[in-house]
Amino acid sequence: MNSKEISDIFNSKFAPFVRPYYGDPLIVSKAEGVHIWDIDGKKYLDAYSGVATVSMGHSNKRINDAVKAQMDRFGHISYIYRFEPAAEYASVLLNKCGGDYSRLFFTNSGSESVDLAIMIARAATASESIFTFSEGYHGGTFLTKFSTGLDTWHAKIEAPPEIFYITTPECVTCRHRTCETSRCICLNKACEKFEQLNRKGLRPIMIVEPVLGVGGIITPPLHYFKMLSEVIDEYNVFLICDEVQTGFGRVGGAFFGFQKFGLKPDIVCMGKAIANGYPLGAVVFKEETSEKVKDMLHFSTFGGNPLSIAAALEVIKLIDEMDILNVVEENGRVFLRDMRLFFEEHTAVKRIRGAGYSVGIDFETDDEAAAALNAARSEGLLVGIGGRKKNVIRVQPPLTFTTDNFHETVEIFKKVLK
Numbered sequence: 001m002n003s004k005e006i007s008d009i010f011n012s013k014f015a016p017f018v019r020p021y022y023g024d025p026l027i028v029s030k031a032e033g034v035h036i037w038d039i040d041g042k043k044y045l046d047a048y049s050g051v052a053t054v055s056m057g058h059s060n061k062r063i064n065d066a067v068k069a070q071m072d073r074f075g076h077i078s079y080i081y082r083f084e085p086a087a088e089y090a091s092v093l094l095n096k097c098g099g100d101y102s103r104l105f106f107t108n109s110g111s112e113s114v115d116l117a118i119m120i121a122r123a124a125t126a127s128e129s130i131f132t133f134s135e136g137y138h139g140g141t142f143l144t145k146f147s148t149g150l151d152t153w154h155a156k157i158e159a160p161p162e163i164f165y166i167t168t169p170e171c172v173t174c175r176h177r178t179c180e181t182s183r184c185i186c187l188n189k190a191c192e193k194f195e196q197l198n199r200k201g202l203r204p205i206m207i208v209e210p211v212l213g214v215g216g217i218i219t220p221p222l223h224y225f226k227m228l229s230e231v232i233d234e235y236n237v238f239l240i241c242d243e244v245q246t247g248f249g250r251v252g253g254a255f256f257g258f259q260k261f262g263l264k265p266d267i268v269c270m271g272k273a274i275a276n277g278y279p280l281g282a283v284v285f286k287e288e289t290s291e292k293v294k295d296m297l298h299f300s301t302f303g304g305n306p307l308s309i310a311a312a313l314e315v316i317k318l319i320d321e322m323d324i325l326n327v328v329e330e331n332g333r334v335f336l337r338d339m340r341l342f343f344e345e346h347t348a349v350k351r352i353r354g355a356g357y358s359v360g361i362d363f364e365t366d367d368e369a370a371a372a373l374n375a376a377r378s379e380g381l382l383v384g385i386g387g388r389k390k391n392v393i394r395v396q397p398p399l400t401f402t403t404d405n406f407h408e409t410v411e412i413f414k415k416v417l418k
């Protein structure tokens with residue numbers, strides 16, 4: 001099939017909500033390491049990694065070999081049977097989460113992980129009220145769509161009850177600044193609701209994305225997380241950390257965002273980079289939570305499938321061998337510094353923010369962001385887009401991106417933003 005035939009089928013046969021990134025859609029023919037080739041043979045530097053997922057690079061040989069070896073043993077058996085790599089991976093993953101976490105369930109995706117986490121939280125607390133950030137994104141199932149604060153993602157149907165949206169701590173833009181001396185004004189409003197629930201003997205459930213990815217790489221400051229932790233303790237909030245995008249080294253310096261920012265979630269949700277793009281998610285929780293849901297029945301036919309588990313085991317080995325947490329922290333810091341140095345004074349750019357290998361360029365308008373997205377593609381660089389108004393360029397490359405790759409990215413932005 002040629003480009004036109006492929007695009008025609010996508011346009012006429014796929015659901016109308018399957019929308020390509022570019023007016024002239026990119027049709028991929030090959031991907032290797034940090035590069036993607038289109039159907040005409042044009043090579044791109046991939047600074048978006050399949051939406052912050054292919055962290056160990058495309059077609060990673062070590063991961064491919066591990067998956068092929070598992071394929072030759074067996075590909076699918078389902079949760080009704082047991083197999084060694086899943087047992088091994090469960091121990092390795094729980095170990096990365098730290099001592100408090102002792103139980104897990106493997107899903108197929110981030111959405112499924114968050115959906116299950118909410119279900120467990122409700123079952124464990126007998127509470128129905130869910131609090132989530134106004135710029136958060138948590139997935140595409142019914143419940144996770146509405147737990148997503150960005151209402152552009154909401155389906156035009158009636159929302160499930162008892163979901164409250166808390167102002168996102170985009171603290172650099174805050175006019176109040178009360179958090180510098182006392183509790184932050186956006187948390188105060190939530191605390192009033194928390195108190196009402198406590199008075200009824202109920203625990204509020206809160207979902208936090210430590211860095212808000214789809215919302216435009218919003219990075220709350222450390223003092224906000226400290227304040228949030230105090231509030232969580234005070235009101236006995238049941239905390240779910242959505243680490244679908246921030247997990248597995250993406251934020252640098254720690255395996256998960258909750259570890260970097262000092263949060264102590266009851267449940268941790270994972271997906272995306274967990275298996276470098278093979279479908280897998282995980283929900284990790286504590287023994288005390290497990291006790292409360294021990295009578296619950298839950299199943300997933302494909303969840304924790306052997307091929308994805310084989311990939312996931314290799315991902316963790318690579319993260320450790322390549323010292324990814326430190327590399328991401330250091331290279332990410334230098335990239336953020338360079339991007340700010342060259343572009344923060346640019347008239348079209350409001351600010352540049354980030355953590356590790358997640359950097360957002362916040363443009364004044366969505367048109368300017370779209371123009372930058374398209375111009376970057378013409379110059380051979382693939383980046384993403386986010387933010388409530390689609391006005392933020394997201395740079396979320398594979399964690400194997402080198403200083404040379406970042407240098408090339410900066411040079412392309414120099415041309416693009418001219």
Ligand SMILES: Cc1ncc(COP(=O)(O)O)c(C=O)c1O
Pocket residue numbers: 051109110111112114137138139140209213214242243244245271272
């Ligand atoms: C923070 C976060 N949570 C959940 C999801 C949903 O993951 P998936 O698309 O794999 O279902 C995403 C996807 O972008 C995400 O960024």
